[in-house]
Amino acid sequence: MASVRSLAPLLVLLLLLAPLLAASAEEGENKSSSLGGLFWATGKDESDLLPVVDSDDPSAVESENDEFAGGFSSLDGMLEWAIGHSDPVKLKEKANDIQKLSAEELKKRQLEIKELMERLKMPSDAELMQTAISDLNNSSISLEDRQRALNELLILVEPIDNANDLDKLGGLVAVIQELHHSDPEIRTTSAWILGKAGQNNALVQNQILAYGALTKLMKMVNSSFTEEAIKALYAISSLIRNNKVGQKLFYSEDGNIMLQDIMTNSSMDIHLQKKAVFLVADLADFQLGNADNAELSYLGDRLFLKAVIDLTSVPDLDLQEKALMAVRSLLQLTSTKALDFKDFCSLDEVLERMREHLVKLMSQEEHAEYARDLESLRREVYIIFHKKVEQVTWVPT
Numbered sequence: 132m133a134s135v136r137s138l139a140p141l142l143v144l145l146l147l148l149a150p151l152l153a154a155s156a157e158e159g160e161n162k163s164s165s166l167g168g169l170f171w172a173t174g175k176d177e178s179d180l181l182p183v184v185d186s187d188d189p190s191a192v193e194s195e196n197d198e199f200a201g202g203f204s205s206l207d208g209m210l211e212w213a214i215g216h217s218d219p220v221k222l223k224e225k226a227n228d229i230q231k232l233s234a235e236e237l238k239k240r241q242l243e244i245k246e247l248m249e250r251l252k253m254p255s256d257a258e259l260m261q262t263a264i265s266d267l268n269n270s271s272i273s274l275e276d277r278q279r280a281l282n283e284l285l286i287l288v289e290p291i292d293n294a295n296d297l298d299k300l301g302g303l304v305a306v307i308q309e310l311h312h313s314d315p316e317i318r319t320t321s322a323w324i325l326g327k328a329g330q331n332n333a334l335v336q337n338q339i340l341a342y343g344a345l346t347k348l349m350k351m352v353n354s355s356f357t358e359e360a361i362k363a364l365y366a367i368s369s370l371i372r373n374n375k376v377g378q379k380l381f382y383s384e385d386g387n388i389m390l391q392d393i394m395t396n397s398s399m400d401i402h403l404q405k406k407a408v409f410l411v412a413d414l415a416d417f418q419l420g421n422a423d424n425a426e427l428s429y430l431g432d433r434l435f436l437k438a439v440i441d442l443t444s445v446p447d448l449d450l451q452e453k454a455l456m457a458v459r460s461l462l463q464l465t466s467t468k469a470l471d472f473k474d475f476c477s478l479d480e481v482l483e484r485m486r487e488h489l490v491k492l493m494s495q496e497e498h499a500e501y502a503r504d505l506e507s508l509r510r511e512v513y514i515i516f517h518k519k520v521e522q523v524t525w526v527p528t
């Protein structure tokens with residue numbers, strides 16, 4: 132809050148006025164309508180009370196039963212700061228001036244302080260979002276300010292209530308527009324915001340999908356700016372997760388091919404590959420949970436399966452694990468064929484090589500635990516795979 136600095140002298144004045152105003156309020160008819168009401172709104176524990184006023188001035192420190200008790204605790208940091216930044220000589224002069232004020236002058240001060248308090252009031256999240264959105268909507272703001280507005284929204288959309296309000300405030304349209312900005316970092320943060328806002332939130336997912344943002348996000352995955360590609364894929368995953376409409380759109384835009392390209396390209400960024408294979412597992416799990424929804428059976432192509440299985444042989448253990456989890460889910464789909472895994476993808480050989488590699492790793496202390504976990508997942512995949520193969524009717528020759 133940049134304005135606090137300029138308010139410091141006023142704050143100090145407020146501090147000094149407090150006891151005087153308390154006295155005047157006691158004489159008035161309705162104490163709660165006095166300045167005091169602004170102070171003791173927080174109802175803090177008495178143990179939290181901190182006498183923040185200069186101890187040289189005995190009248191300034193309020194007792195626990197006093198109306199002011201507790202009020203300062205919500206403002207104490209600010210007031211302490213204000214005192215620390217004030218000239219003690221001037222402070223004393225001000226204090227003396229205040230002693231001389233007439234009742235009428237005092238009342239005027241009271242109003243001024245009320246106004247000050249209004250200005251000090253922290254804006255609500257909705258107001259902060261509104262400000263950021265109007266900044267985005269203002270074509271003459273600097274790139275830096277645009278980035279700042281987006282960074283603010285990124286934090287603000289985290290609580291689900293804020294995410295739900297975003298569209299009403301014009302925020303989704305504003306952020307989606309930023310996906311087309313010429314600056315890659317602006318586009319990156321915008322994709323990130325959409326991903327965060329839509330995370331586990333069907334309402335916002337559907338709003339973003341209805342604005343047609345998925346197509347643009349899928350293009351962004353091709354970006355040569357790696358962070359943009361990563362955040363775009365993050366947003367896509369977030370938007371189509373457990374969302375049938377989103378997944379249908381994704382497949383209609385060849386999302387499975389996109390994933391396959393990422394998985395098979397060995398010069399692709401490893402984070403992007405991890406995100407892609409994680410999304411594969413998620414999409415397969417959704418199909419499993421929806422009785423193998425035939426409309427969504429785009430994952431059975433054998434080239435696609437091979438792309439996933441080949442990632443179980445990469446050096447990175449984390450990527451291996453994610454790929455293995457995806458294979459486990461894909462094996463359970465009725466739309467995938469046992470013989471594609473067996474013959475086209477050589478899953479038996481792949482799993483055996485992996486076993487041998489893991490045995491070696493288990494003998495190295497720094498990898499032992501992880502290798503054991505991975506081996507138990509590998510064995511699980513092996514069992515599921517062989518059950519699937521056994522279900523195929525063999526015609527003896």
Ligand SMILES: *[C@@H]1O[C@H](CO)[C@@H](O)[C@H](O)[C@H]1NC(C)=O
Pocket residue numbers: 160161163164
């Ligand atoms: C006194 O304050 C209370 C609480 O804010 C309010 O309900 C009431 O109307 C006020 N009374 C007068 C006389 O202003």
Ligand SMILES: *[C@@H]1O[C@H](CO)[C@@H](O)[C@H](O)[C@H]1NC(C)=O
Pocket residue numbers: 265269270271272273
């Ligand atoms: C747009 O931004 C410029 C530059 O920061 C500012 O001067 C102007 O007041 C803003 N316009 C609106 C409508 O907020």
Ligand SMILES: *[C@@H]1O[C@H](CO)[C@@H](O)[C@H](O)[C@H]1NC(C)=O
Pocket residue numbers: 264265268300301302305
């Ligand atoms: C953005 O600005 C236009 C006018 O330039 C206005 O019509 C629109 O309501 C504004 N949107 C938001 C969300 O502020």
Ligand SMILES: *[C@@H]1O[C@H](CO)[C@@H](O)[C@H](O)[C@H]1NC(C)=O
Pocket residue numbers: 349350353
């Ligand atoms: C991404 O790039 C690849 C290879 O250049 C291309 O085949 C594909 O159509 C592009 N995808 C999108 C969504 O633009």
Ligand SMILES: *[C@@H]1O[C@H](CO)[C@@H](O)[C@H](O)[C@H]1NC(C)=O
Pocket residue numbers: 392396397398399400
């Ligand atoms: C593989 O990825 C790299 C780095 O992202 C990219 O430059 C290249 O075009 C990709 N190759 C293909 C065949 O898509």
